[in-house]
Amino acid sequence: xxxxxxxxxxxxxxxxxxxxxxxxxxxxxxxxxxxxxxxxxxxxxxxxxxxxxxxxxxxxxxxxxxxxxxxxxxxxxxxxxxxxxxxxxxxxxxxxxxxxxxxxxxxxxxxxxxxxxxxxxxxxxxxxxxxxxxxxxxxxxxxxxxxxxxxxxxxxxxxxxxxxxxxxxxxxxxxxxxxxxxxxxxxxxxxxxxxxxxxxxxxxxxxxxxxxxxxxxxxxxxxxxxxxxxxxxxxxxxxxxxxxxxxxxxxxxxxxxxxxxxxxxxxxxxxxxxxxxxxxxxxxxxxxxxxxxxxxxxxxxxxxxxxxxxxxxxxxxxxxxxxxxxxxxxxxxxxxxxxxxxxxxxxxxxxxxxxxxxxxxxxxxxxxxxxxxxxxxxxxxxxxxxxxxxxxxxxxxxxxxxxx
Amino acid sequence: xxxxxxxxxxxxxxxxxxxxxxxxxxxxxxxxxxxxxxxxxxxxxxxxxxxxxxxxxxxxxxxxxxxxxxxxxxxxxxxxxxxxxxxxxxxxxxxxxxxxxxxxxxxxxxxxxxxxxxxxxxxxxxxxxxxxxxxxxxxxxxxxxxxxxxxxxxxxxxxxxxxxxxxxxxxxxxxxxxxxxxxxxxxxxxxxxxxxxxxxxxxxxxxxxxxxxxxxxxxxxxxxxxxxxxxxxxxxxxxxxxxxxxxxxxxxxxxxxxxxxxxxxxxxxxxxxxxxxxxxxxxxxxxxxxxxxxxxxxxxxxxxxxxxxxxxxxxxxxxxxxxx
Numbered sequence: 096x097x098x099x100x101x102x103x104x105x106x107x108x109x110x111x112x113x114x115x116x117x118x119x120x121x122x123x124x125x126x127x128x129x130x131x132x133x134x135x136x137x138x139x140x141x142x143x144x145x146x147x148x149x150x151x152x153x154x155x156x157x158x159x160x161x162x163x164x165x166x167x168x169x170x171x172x173x174x175x176x177x178x179x180x181x182x183x184x185x186x187x188x189x190x191x192x193x194x195x196x197x198x199x200x201x202x203x204x205x206x207x208x209x210x211x212x213x214x215x216x217x218x219x220x221x222x223x224x225x226x227x228x229x230x231x232x233x234x235x236x237x238x239x240x241x242x243x244x245x246x247x248x249x250x251x252x253x254x255x256x257x258x259x260x261x262x263x264x265x266x267x268x269x270x271x272x273x274x275x276x277x278x279x280x281x282x283x284x285x286x287x288x289x290x291x292x293x294x295x296x297x298x299x300x301x302x303x304x305x306x307x308x309x310x311x312x313x314x315x316x317x318x319x320x321x322x323x324x325x326x327x328x329x330x331x332x333x334x335x336x337x338x339x340x341x342x343x344x345x346x347x348x349x350x351x352x353x354x355x356x357x358x359x360x361x362x363x364x365x366x367x368x369x370x371x372x373x374x375x376x377x378x379x380x381x382x383x384x385x386x387x388x389x390x391x392x393x394x395x396x397x398x399x400x401x402x403x404x405x406x407x408x409x410x411x412x413x414x415x416x417x418x419x420x421x422x423x424x425x426x427x428x429x430x431x432x433x434x435x436x437x438x439x440x441x442x443x444x445x446x447x448x449x450x451x452x453x454x455x456x457x458x459x460x461x462x463x464x465x466x467x468x469x470x471x472x473x474x475x476x477x478x479x480x481x482x483x484x485x486x487x488x489x490x491x492x493x494x495x496x497x498x499x
Numbered sequence: 500x501x502x503x504x505x506x507x508x509x510x511x512x513x514x515x516x517x518x519x520x521x522x523x524x525x526x527x528x529x530x531x532x533x534x535x536x537x538x539x540x541x542x543x544x545x546x547x548x549x550x551x552x553x554x555x556x557x558x559x560x561x562x563x564x565x566x567x568x569x570x571x572x573x574x575x576x577x578x579x580x581x582x583x584x585x586x587x588x589x590x591x592x593x594x595x596x597x598x599x600x601x602x603x604x605x606x607x608x609x610x611x612x613x614x615x616x617x618x619x620x621x622x623x624x625x626x627x628x629x630x631x632x633x634x635x636x637x638x639x640x641x642x643x644x645x646x647x648x649x650x651x652x653x654x655x656x657x658x659x660x661x662x663x664x665x666x667x668x669x670x671x672x673x674x675x676x677x678x679x680x681x682x683x684x685x686x687x688x689x690x691x692x693x694x695x696x697x698x699x700x701x702x703x704x705x706x707x708x709x710x711x712x713x714x715x716x717x718x719x720x721x722x723x724x725x726x727x728x729x730x731x732x733x734x735x736x737x738x739x740x741x742x743x744x745x746x747x748x749x750x751x752x753x754x755x756x757x758x759x760x761x762x763x764x765x766x767x768x769x770x771x772x773x774x775x776x777x778x779x780x781x782x783x784x785x786x787x788x789x790x791x792x793x794x795x796x797x798x799x800x801x802x803x804x805x806x807x808x809x810x811x812x813x814x815x816x817x818x819x820x821x822x823x
Contacts (some may be wrong), residue, residue: 244803
């Protein structure tokens, strides 16, 4: 079986084995155990008294965000620094459509059908994609790093807009309440039904992974990889770089918008401060830490970074302060671990780039690409040229080109 | 709506002052981009660190508000130089420790590292001065801050305010810009910089130490950012760990607007962005009643996107094909 799988991989008739759904029986078994564990986790949490459900909702949302950003950064190799903006757009779209307090609903502009959760979710998905296209279309034609700065700016102005467009968004009051998903049999989705929300997000997340893996191995997914590896070569093979990148960018944006609408419904509240630049960097560092170009890695990264942000930062502060008071250290006594998030996210990005560019769980192909080039004509090589010359002068036994 | 010349002139002055500051920061972006083609996202934070160091340096002297003017001048000078050196060395070390190792990596790697460093520096800023807005020590007394050259010194009868403080900003910026121009166009180091910017490989073959030249660019860019940090801290009388983000974004827009990689372009772009900024903050309200300072970031972002769509090479930049 294993040999056959390898042969297929080499032959190119099947997708590379590291970015697909599990194939072999052992893998399937491990996968099934993981899924059972994830679904049973609320009961484990209850039995052990961990009280993690409240933190797991945002972490689950981070996972979906990381999957979406992985399409943009990992698959297509585009740096999106304003990912939270699309998250905000999704959240506010659902808010505008479904909240009884929103201007649009009060104006009677929203048909009742779209005031429901699921239709609004679809609209949010599409609206975010449209904004992704509007932002990407002019900038994706330019060089890659311009996209980074434009998305950075977009990430700054979108929350700024929602904060200041008070007649539309209520400014700092935010939008509240937001439509809940209709109950599925005995499962209702109120603000206190954290467990049901957890299962809902889990199912959506797993479905997303499935979709993303299918996409990765589709014609479009292959085009992303081709563009990422060598745009010129891909273009000369008939792939339209701008359109391919735009697809990645729009899909990433719509994933973010989708996550935003889930988030707004789960917390029944939309507020401009939820979408600050820090969130974009949180998701980026999750993708980079976990493994760029690997869905499972991105999810793992989101779990790690999210656990720091939502569990450690909150639970560590008090013991740390108490410890600081005991040993009489002023810094520890008053230190809020939440403030460390800047350094933690930053270090995750820098250290990963320096030490392990592929991330903790790399996609082999992507990790190889991110290694410094060695064969190209680079400064390093030219430096070596000088070194050879100097070396010649100094090597004992070699003088003036003659071997003694 | 009648055109209000007094108001316009007022915001013109403000715009030129702001523009001079933005130009100082924009030069750091453009210098580095011109040579290594890297958007140094951490540059705004290097500027913020310069501002913080200036505050700490002034605070260390423990000067009272009523100190004699020569003491204030001396302390200011020391703080300015300290901030410049600190930011310069900081930017240089970032290049040495991080960017240099990633020089042969794909473009995405140094960009991601740069955004990481910018975050680390913001975190350090929080450890250093806390996460709230910091008020600088009262180095310049309030009555000196509010001296209006036009009415107090020249005795003109006008409602326009041109403060000595505004003049000081412009007077501090001009020698810095001139110094940079001299460095780049009239010294061997500058020649090396221009050579490396043109063709790194060929420059190396001509015996130019590429790594050292790039390091110099980071050092010089950092020095200018440090000066800007000192000036902004005392001009606006506030500092915050996040101040680098907005100034950085505005300055980068200025650099792109002027044509990234072009020094004159950065100064021109800085002045234009400074004017757009001040007009949007105050003057535009006379025509659009609901407009206000809160929409300025939107305005600047609009400029950035429009430049990228219609003139990606900027006002003074030349079309450089992406190196394959």
